[in-house]
Amino acid sequence: MNDDDIISKMIVLHSTFTLPSDVVIRIYESKADITVKETCFGLIIEGKRSVVDEVAREIRTIDPNRIFIKERGVPPGDPYRCRVGRGGGPKPGFHQHETEFTFLPYITSALEEIERGEGKGKKMTRSLPIHIETFKDIIEKEVA
Amino acid sequence: MVKVFIYPSNSLILSDLIDRFGHEPLAVMREVGKKIRTAGLDSPPINITPEDPKIGLKYAAVEVPSGVRGRMALLGPLLEEAEAAVIVMEPDIAFGCMGCARTNELVNFLVRTKDIPILELDYPRTEEDAKAFVHMIHDFTDGLGKGDK
Numbered sequence: 602m603n604d605d606d607i608i609s610k611m612i613v614l615h616s617t618f619t620l621p622s623d624v625v626i627r628i629y630e631s632k633a634d635i636t637v638k639e640t641c642f643g644l645i646i647e648g649k650r651s652v653v654d655e656v657a658r659e660i661r662t663i664d665p666n667r668i669f670i671k672e673r674g675v676p677p678g679d680p681y682r683c684r685v686g687r688g689g690g691p692k693p694g695f696h697q698h699e700t701e702f703t704f705l706p707y708i709t710s711a712l713e714e715i716e717r718g719e720g721k722g723k724k725m726t727r728s729l730p731i732h733i734e735t736f737k738d739i740i741e742k743e744v745a
Numbered sequence: 746m747v748k749v750f751i752y753p754s755n756s757l758i759l760s761d762l763i764d765r766f767g768h769e770p771l772a773v774m775r776e777v778g779k780k781i782r783t784a785g786l787d788s789p790p791i792n793i794t795p796e797d798p799k800i801g802l803k804y805a806a807v808e809v810p811s812g813v814r815g816r817m818a819l820l821g822p823l824l825e826e827a828e829a830a831v832i833v834m835e836p837d838i839a840f841g842c843m844g845c846a847r848t849n850e851l852v853n854f855l856v857r858t859k860d861i862p863i864l865e866l867d868y869p870r871t872e873e874d875a876k877a878f879v880h881m882i883h884d885f886t887d888g889l890g891k892g893d894k
């Protein structure tokens with residue numbers, strides 16, 4: 602992993618008071634040498650790894666619990682991914698994004714809990730599969 | 746900073762949380778990016794080249810479908826670098842046209858053969874579970890040592 606490698610990062614906003622334009626302005630102010638593309642979910646930024654990482658860290662401080670960032674394989678406006686040249690339809694990666702987007706408000710509230718020092722040691726409740734004997738009882742009751 | 750392998754390997758939530766808690770997420774996007782930005786005859790749209798199933802032979806036998814071996818050419822190097830792993834069991838998004846159940850099984854198996862700390866979770870379906878999901882990842886990454894970011 603080289604600091605001079607060109608990489609892209611997706612900035613996903615799930616906020617009612619931070620808009621992609623606010624983040625873009627902050628990037629312009631920083632005068633970082635990167636490409637920025639505004640999208641429906643937030644932004645895509647591209648540039649040298651060291652610069653992109655630095656900008657991503659700075660962006661996160663704007664609204665830390667509502668800005669989500671991940672690396673992206675393809676550059677912004679890539680003709681093989683962008684829907685402009687593909688004649689519509691969901692672009693690769695959309696379904697993953699759509700599935701996870703619904704959880705982002707919950708992730709935000711969990712991050713706020715961590716900030717307040719609450720919820721340490723919380724565990725997920727795992728629903729165990731039904732026991733075969735119980736299942737047999739259900740079948741007998743339903744069929745009878 | 747610990748290199749944490751995440752699965753599903755293109756997850757926004759996992760990638761963000763690991764990065765946020767001060768560690769380096771090992772995500773497939775990095776490997777895809779390398780392929781796309783390396784100039785050559787096999788530049789996009791072909792992300793997987795005929796060479797990749799050969800690289801995948803390191804992880805899966807020759808009779809295994811080339812799709813599995815091609816995917817392993819991307820995921821294998823990440824697995825080798827991994828110092829810890831966060832695995833989400835049976836994610837809905839890893840199936841269908843985007844996923845490959847056999848690759849998923851192989852990746853899960855290979856992660857378990859490594860002697861590294863692993864956190865296994867389910868994808869949350871309720872608000873309470875989603876909160877616990879984040880707390881569990883936070884506690885796990887805390888235990889890996891403090892990040893230097």
